[in-house]
Amino acid sequence: MEIPYTIEERPDTGLINSKIGIWLFLASEVMLFGGLFSAYVFLRLGAPDGAFHEWGQVLNVPLATLNTLLLISSSVTMVMSWASLKMNNFKQHKIYMALTLLCATGFLVIKYFEYSAKFHHGLFPATNTFLAIYFTLTGLHVLHIIGGMIVIGYFLGPGSRMWATEPEHFINRIETVGLYWHFVDLVWIFLFPVLYLL
């Protein structure tokens, strides 16, 4: 017996299982980053006045702005790749997926330069509490990006065979991946001003 409601919606809830699953996962992620954000606010308010602002001056705003734009672009390509499937255009879907991956790679490359510049100047997580929380938050976010890239890569490669056999199921999966990816983008939308601008 198959597990019901993996592809078609359950009539009374109007949802498929994976949709609920991914949203629950994202809810827990909200609380995970919530814990870290609260830690940030807690430490910032406890620190001497202006200390966090001062420590934050070492960050590179133009690079981070570029990174923000990259992530936003990757988000829009992600949703376009899903829309392409909905319009039955598999080829276009693949292009958009590849673009998403490309933007993400760009993000990582820039992040790599940012990190190594910091290390080069002797700025480490242990240097002060601001850098500690900065490296923790962005590091965890980078891990989320890498995780997402692995999944996207899978659906771009071997995972895409499912399109031929079970298109409906495949679309659902891409939508799920997309939800995750937008969430990662969303986290960055808050990380960016909080860490770089304030």
Added chain:
Amino acid sequence: MEPCKVTHNSETHHNEPFIRKYIFSVDHKIIGLQYGITSLLFLFFGFCLILIMRWQLAYPEEPVPIVGSLLGGGGILLPEIYNSLGAMHGTIMIFLGVVPLAVGAFGNYFIPLQIGAPDMAFPKLNMASYWSYFIGGVIMVGSFFTPDGPARSGWTSYPPLADIEVGQTIWLIGMVFLITSSLLGSINVITTIIQLRAPGLTWMRLPFFIWSQFVTAFLLLLAFPPLEAAAVLQLMDRLVGTSFFLPSGLIISGEQLAVSGGGSPLLWQHLFWFLAHPEVYVLILPAMGIVGEVIANNTRKPLWGYKSMVYGVVFLGFMSFIVWAHHMFITGMGTAMSSFFQTTTMIISIPSIIILSAMFISLWGGSIRFNTPMLFALAFLPMFGIGGLTGLPLGLAAADIHLHDTYYVIGHFHYVVAPGTIFALFAGIYYWFPKMTGRKMSELLGKLHFWPSLIFMNGIFMPMFIQGLAGVSRRLWDGGLEYAHASGVLQWNEFMSVSAWLLGLAQIPFIINVIYSIKNGEKVGRNPWESTTLEWVAPSPPLPHVNFEKIPQVYHSPYEYSVPDREKDFTPQNEPIKE
């Protein structure tokens, strides 16, 4: 569902290789059993740790018999080992014992059955959840074999102590796996309950056990991540040299600590208790669920005030997120915060009282059968009552000044978790054993297990209130021998320890019973307790991967016992009423 498909399916599954069927199984029943066996072993292990510690408390600095040679220190339990064992007892009992048994085992096995589903919504995730738990458990227990030994800063792991004590790193890594496991599990439970309910099984027809598991899963889902965040921060402190939890200017054994400082020890306490308070309701809610099932079945009448119980657990779950700082009254909290948390703490006792009252009142007018599951379930009520009521003085900050971090607290929560939750879990094992194996456990051995357990549990934990009132601190290696104010209550230590060892002996009938009954128990049919909920519609044990021959259709509320003018005193949920 055409029957031919089912037979076809189950046949293919019969040919599954052993490893797919029993080790990396995706069948919720096998995973449930894996969880059950593993967590019982951990429970036993956690119990053994405290039995060793209780020797030191009863006979300070005398060599420990039997296991003494393993402990080093000439057989004497050294203070640092005592602290390790204490921290690991707490951690193992809660994170590796009770939660996996209550949620992983009972939840996994019986949620799909009680809602008439073929499996959990995400079988592979389910398997991942078990293995993540297993790895976390192995890491935790493995820490005993590392040169530094396991964590020694209490299960609460308060920094700065936890930042500087040995062993803590492994504890944190283990916790990350355990947290991951719980998150995956709770996603699965919630989705399953929302999506896979059998036709006709509306929200207000769900068995109370399902409701309790549903709320529990939400607590795990939303409360655990902040602890995961805190664990990451503590790991950073230990491995990368940050100072999230370390203020400036620390001097450890005469040396200034070489860190940047600027952190806050209280930050950890907030993040920890943001999880750990909901976590204690994770320990109790499934237990209440089990007790509800057993009571309805053995009083042969519906649960009184089912709806108020359901609203009660939902409200309880909600409130449990906003009481956490009642563990921190003594950290220098101001009036506004303490008033807020005292008030929420008093409020949260109300839904507990409502749920418990409903269960008491359910007894009135029943036709009560005193079989083993029912005995454990009945004992749960007053035992939880004692534990819960002693929570009230702790929740009043003024009274907590005297009682905080004394044995009174230890007594309070052991009454809720040991003769409370553990008894409920025993009730669940006796009650559902026939479903899992097709055989009943022995009633005689069951009673031999119950009565001594009840007596000795009280023997251990009742004197703790006395010691706590006297002001004896917890986590004392010598049980208070050093202190004058403890001198009047020290004589209880030996009594408590002997009770604990006898409690250990009292578990022998249980272990024999489990092993014996798997092969030799009395064979029973599908529904030996004449119960109404859906799990009893499936064969015993239920069919691999599919559970039911045919997904049942549900017609009415969960506990239709002794409906007037019916010939049988129970009407299963899937039996249409013929008026």
Added chain:
Amino acid sequence: MTKILQKLGLPINLSIDGIAIDNVISLVHWLMLVLFIGWGAFFIISIFKFRQSKNQKADYEGVKSHLSSVLEVAVVVIELIILVGFAFPIWANRVNNVPDASENIVHARIIAQQFVWNFHYPGEDGVFGQTSLDLVDEIDNPIGLNRSSEGGADDIVTINQLHIPVNTKIRLDLSSKDVIHSFSLPELRVKQDAIPGMVIPVHFEATMTTEEFLVEMEGTSREGKGLEIACAQLCGLGHYRMRGYLTIHDQEGYEAWLEKEKSYLDEESDDDWDDDW
């Protein structure tokens, strides 16, 4: 109820502030007792009266009255009374009414460390000398006191010995050098965490001297054992032996003790002093 609880282990109370705390403890234990007995009686009657051998057929509806809701509301009301009438004001007093040095009080600092209590008295001039991390020396100067700073010359530093006068407001400012400890005086109903990076004041007023207390304790298992300071928070492997001693003097006794401490100071050179073991 306080009497019953004292039979059960609660030590007698030696402080003014403890009275209120004991009152709350008693009140809430009354509530607990009543609830427990009420429910317990109902429980026992139910299982006895409705056992299967006696009551073959269960009643589908069971209890019809809604008395239980009334009882639940009653519990809410009582809890509210305890909260608003007792718990909040007591806490407010503890937190807000910290006496400040201008009043006629004894003011001292406590610096906890693994596994010792360091006490710092301002000495005759009532001014605490400066302390600094760099001066900390575990043997000679555990709190890093700068004797040449303003008011520092006459400061008294003791280890594990807290001396206070009876019937006087005491204010202690708690901090810690390393990990979290908890300063606990069971007989005075005082308990407060000492957290590194923070300074938290506690205040109380003793009503009985150690001597009187010892007389009171004659014939009990406590006989001959004075008052102690316990550490209530796990602070490492020596947590169990982190014990200090509390002596409550009458006014003359206290002054005599101060004199004695001062004489030690005079005897010894500035950076070398007595630890009062």
Added chain:
Amino acid sequence: MSIHTTTDIKSHVKVYVMVFAALAVLTLVTVGATYLNLSKGEAIFLALSIATVKGSLVTSYFMHLISERAMIRWLLMVTVFFFFVLMFLLTSSLFDQVNVL
């Protein structure tokens, strides 16, 4: 939300592009605002408001929350509520702490 016709999707695509443009502009606005010499309070308020707007755009359109089932929306409301509880109680505890340092 299930059954989309192709024209439906086409109109969606337009929305996606517009949202993308809005996000890009808002990003530049936040960065630009840092050169305005705002007071600390104003800067925090502005940055967080813009982030919130951007966040709602992403969730509403890219993640389709705007047309999502009530159950999902409830779930998120509860989560966000607890998120703020954590944030709020944690920080307010900092201001109600007895500490004479």
